[in-house]
Amino acid sequence: MRKTTVGAAAIASALIASLTLASGGPATAAHATASEPGPTRTSLPVLIDPAADLANDPDQANQSWYVTAHVTAGGHRYGFLAHYLNSSFGKQGGAISRVSVVNEDTGWYTKSEIALPAATGLSDKQGVDIHTDNITWTGDAKEMKLRAKVPEGSIDVTLRPHGSTLYNMGTGYFPMFGDAKYSNYEYALPTVDTSGSLTLNGRAEKVHGQSWVDRQWGPLPDLLTGSGSWSWMNLNLSNGDKVSVWNQKYGDKETNFATILKPDGTQTVAEATLTPDESTRWTSPATGKSYPTRWKVTIPGEHAKLNVTVYAKDQELTVPTPGYEGSAAVTGTYDHRPVTGNTYIELTNGQ
Known part of the structure; x- marks a missing residue:
């Protein structure tokens, strides 16, 4: 049985652990053998x-x-996204089921977005069990099957997580917008072997690559009012580090932090900045909204100075309101050494 509400003492203990991580204290994780499927356990x-x-x-x-995934198929690099969101936003709440695919070599892009009544497509089964017109996603932390549809075809892949779990803020708990009344829980399976097929316009190609599975829940303000917004990135770096970077804005309050998962399983919580290059804004011809297409990400504790650039400018999603989910390339330096990588950038309310 899931337990998503914890007592104050437990939260305090976990936050102390997070502060220890942020100050450079030790963080250890127990490791499973390579033959064990699914994510390793942590102490x-x-x-x-x-x-x-x-x-x-x-x-x-x-x-x-x-x-989100970065894969190869038919001699090209692709990014794809599948996202199911159930929310309390609006008068009655609702759900969103959305899929996007981008050719990271050519910039070709397609998407499918469906607005649904709240909780449509969810079940009470263990593991993930989502069934909508454009997403069928089932399985557990050891193996998942995903079929995601776009107008031109479909993605049919098996997802096999392994390695360490990334626990946002070091514990999996953080107050969204720095406000305890918006207590959120988030974790990622950031190392997921991905294989299967990508079919576009009747042509099927084998797919190989890596995915990042992210799970989040907890109360939020009604974002449809525009009162809150965020920018978020899931950085997959060539040195093996996996980084979840948050920039959250609510009124005049701003919160920034990064959770860093090292290849050996240790985790660090650190200050970070995510700065858009305003000179690179792209304006959507469909909605009139504008979005930056390049960013500077700095993490002083890691001596990280990173440049993030989208593979295609037009990666806007519009249901229920305009936002951005863009596959992007990463270059720069990390721990004083050159580094490359990829990410997805999520922007709400045109941030």
Whole structure:
């Protein structure tokens, strides 16, 4: 049974652990052998269970299941996204099921977005079990099957997570917008072997690559009012580090942090800045909204200075309101050494 509400003492203990991480204290993780499928277990005092918490929790009005991938197929590099969001936004709440595919070599892009009544397509089964017209996503933390449809075809892949789980803020818990009344839980399976097929316009190609599976739940303000916004990135770096970077804005308050998962399983929480290059803004001909297409990401504790550039400018999603989910390339320096990588950048309310 999932437990998404914890006592104050447990949160305090976990936050102390997070502060220890942020100050450079030790963080250790127990490792499974290479033959064991699924994510390894940790000895950190985390507040979520990455296997059990994949399941739908009907008590949570706001829940997100999110997978992004960077793969090769037919001699090209592709990014793809599948996202199911159940939310309390608006008068009655609702759900969104969306898929996008971008050719990272040519900039070709397509998408499918469906607005649904709240909780449509969810079940009470263990693991992830989502069924909509454009997403069928089932399985557990050891293996998942994903079929995602776009107008030109479909993605049919098997997802096999392994390695360490990334626990946002070191414990899987953080107050969104720095406000305890928006207590959110988030973790990622950032190393997911991905294989299967990509079919576009009747042509099927074998797919190989890596995905990042992200799971989040917890109360939020009604974002449809425009009162809150965020920018978020999931950085996959060539040195093996996986980084979740948040920039959250609510009114005149701004919160920034990065959670860094090292190849050996240790985790660090650090200050970070995510600065858009305003001179690179792209204006959507469909909605009139504008979005930056390049950013500077700095993480002083890691001596990181990174440049993030989208592979295609037109990666806007419009349901229920305009936002951006863009596959992007990463270059720069990290720990004083050259580094490359890729990411998806998520922008809400045109941030």
